[in-house]
Amino acid sequence: MYQRKRRRPVAEINVVPYIDVMLVLLIIFMVTAPIVSQGVKVDLPQGSAEPLPQDSKPPIVASIDAAGDYFVNIGEGSNSQIMDLTEVTQEVAAALLIAPERPVVVKGDRSIPYEKVIQLMVSLQKAGVPSVGLMTDSFEEN
Structure with missing residues (x-):
């Protein structure tokens, strides 16, 4: 008589479906990562902040006051x-053509929206x- 074998x-x-899902997620993240990560490149100091050295050229100061108005201080005799x-962009570009080594700093009032500072930096x-x-x-x- 024929005897049936018991299946264990x-x-x-089975991990194949999990691998498929992970590959799809990887592709989605690779496509969306460049879109999500936008920003303004800023050189951050590695240590504590220190004032500009005394022997450096005077900085170009781009300012935003509490009313959201823009000003530029190029140096002596600057209005x-x-x-x-x-106009701020044109003034700073013209000043950098004359002295490209001059540092540029942004001076913003604490009550203005962060968006105004970012617009100025861009x-x-x-x-x-x-x-x-x-x-x-x-x-x-x-």
Whole structure:
């Protein structure tokens, strides 16, 4: 008489569907990562912030006041009239043509929206500024 063999249960997990899902997720993340990561490149210091050296050229200061108006201080004899973002870009680009080694700093009022500072930094980047510093007031820790 013919005897039937008993099948034992297989205790292995089939991982092929999991690999397929992981490959699809990898492709999705590779496509969306460049879209999500936008920003302004800023050179951050490695240590504590220090003031500019005394022997360096005077910086070009692009300012935003509490009302959201833009100003540029190129140096001595510079006028402090209200400008729009395009004029700020042109002034800084012209000053950098004369002295490309001059540092550029952004001075913003603490009550303005962060978006205004970013707009100024992007316009300075378009003007050819290699790196931008942020001007702050010094404070003492308690």
